[in-house]
Structures are given as structure tokens and as C-alpha cells.
Amino acid sequence: ESIIRQAAQFGWDFSEAMGRGDLLIVDALMRNTRDEWSLARLTVDELIALVIRAKKQFGYSHARLIIDSMSAFWLDKPAMARKYSYQVKRTLSKWNFTIMVTSQYAITTSDAFGFGIEHVADGIIRFRRFIRGGRLRRFLLIEKMRQTAHDLRMWEIEIVSNEGLRLIRPVEARREDVSLPPSVIKKIINIHSEKEKEL
Incomplete structure (x- = not known):
């Protein structure tokens, strides 16, 4: 219900789409009152089985699948992110x-939480936020999009009711936007090496 209400804020009628059989929302909160489209356990195997069952029931034509968020599946075992x-x-x-x-x-x-999902993805759209001049500002960057020419600039964005996401302007690149202190870079390299050993 929360997702349906949030979508309505941007003029999207999810209830109508669900009524037509064009949209299915899977409940991953493992509520006490289970229906056929909720997960009993928060595992990747159960998610995959449920998605395949939905595909068989609703048809084999092309469909979009949105999983929000994959991080939930490896909260207690981040080394499994790449495998999952x-x-x-x-x-x-x-x-x-x-x-x-x-x-x-x-x-x-x-780095993507859990180290791994960014290597599997064909495209990465990164959202960032900063407080500048005492005001929250949001930004979007297409970091990777295989086989697709794309804008390499970071864009400031805003979220507008009854519309959605709106691009405001490209942001001039600054060194501090993309670089980290040497001590942090060294720590990242060490962490990655340890995680590779675990895998």
C-alpha cells in the first residue's frame, strides 16, 4: 500500500495497472498475513522462485523487474553480494x-554495499546528495551503461510532485567530487583484497 501511495504522488496509478494484470508488487517484508505474492524468508532463492512463478502465471512476454533493494539480501553477510x-x-x-x-x-x-553488484550490472546510475549553502541538493550520474553512449556529467536533480525526477543542470566537476584522500584509498584497496580472499 505504501508503494501505491508513493506512486500516486507522481501521477502513476499502480492500482489500475495491478487490476489489468500489468503490475505485480511482491511483499518482501515477511508480514504475518501472507498472501501468494510475499516472501516467507528473505533469501535470494525464494525471491527467484517467486519471480519465476509470477512469470509463468502472467505470461512469457518481455517484462520489467525491479528489486528494491538487493542490499537487504546480504545485510548480515556482505561477502556474498557478488555471488547473489x-x-x-x-x-x-x-x-x-x-x-x-x-x-x-x-x-x-x-562502493556498492557488499562489493559485487556493480560488476554484474550492465548499467549503473548513481544518486548522490550533499548539503551546500545549508540546502540539501540531489545529484545523478550515469556511471556505466554498456553498449550505450551516455552523458558523462553529473546532473543536479529535483523530485517534483505529479511529475517525478527533473534534471536541473549539469555540475562542473571538482577534484573533491571524485577523489579520496590517499589514506582512504589505501584502506579501500586492503578491504577489497580481504574480500577477494573470502570469495
Whole structure:
């Protein structure tokens, strides 16, 4: 219900789409009152099984699949992020989906939370936020988009009721936007090396 209300703020009628059978929302909150489209356990295997069951029931034509957020599946085991990401892509890519997933990333390192999902993705759209001049400002950057020419600039954005996301202007690049102190870079390299050993 929360997702339906949020969508309505931007003029999207999810209830109508669900009534036509064009939209299915899977409940991953594991509520006590289960219906057929909720997860009993927050595992990648159960998610994949549910998505495939929905595909079989609603038809085999092309569909969009949105998973928000993949980070929930490895909160207690971040070293599994790459394995789970590959599992989702390898299994569901056979079912005629365009898949969009969200993932948290560490503010200190700008790395995707759990290290791995960014290597599996064909495209990465990164959202950032800063407080400048005492005001919250939001930004968008297309970091990667395989086989697609795309704008390499970071754009300031705003979220507008009854409209959605609006591009305001490209941002002039500054060194501090993309670089980290040497001590932090060294720490990131060490963390990545340790995680590679775990895998």
C-alpha cells in the first residue's frame, strides 16, 4: 500500500495497472498475513522462485523487474553480494526481463554495499546528495551503461510532485567530487583484497 501511495504522488496509478494484470508488487517484508505474492524468508532463492512463478502465471512476454533493494539480501553477510548478484542475473536473464535493482553504497568509499553488484550490472546510475549553502541538493550520474553512449556529467536533480525526477543542470566537476584522500584509498584497496580472499 505504501508503494501505491508513493506512486500516486507522481501521477502513476499502480492500482489500475495491478487490476489489468500489468503490475505485480511482491511483499518482501515477511508480514504475518501472507498472501501468494510475499516472501516467507528473505533469501535470494525464494525471491527467484517467486519471480519465476509470477512469470509463468502472467505470461512469457518481455517484462520489467525491479528489486528494491538487493542490499537487504546480504545485510548480515556482505561477502556474498557478488555471488547473489550473479545468481539473480544468471537465472532471471533467461526469462525475458529487463532487470533494475537498487543497492546501497558506502558513503566513505562510494562502493556498492557488499562489493559485487556493480560488476554484474550492465548499467549503473548513481544518486548522490550533499548539503551546500545549508540546502540539501540531489545529484545523478550515469556511471556505466554498456553498449550505450551516455552523458558523462553529473546532473543536479529535483523530485517534483505529479511529475517525478527533473534534471536541473549539469555540475562542473571538482577534484573533491571524485577523489579520496590517499589514506582512504589505501584502506579501500586492503578491504577489497580481504574480500577477494573470502570469495
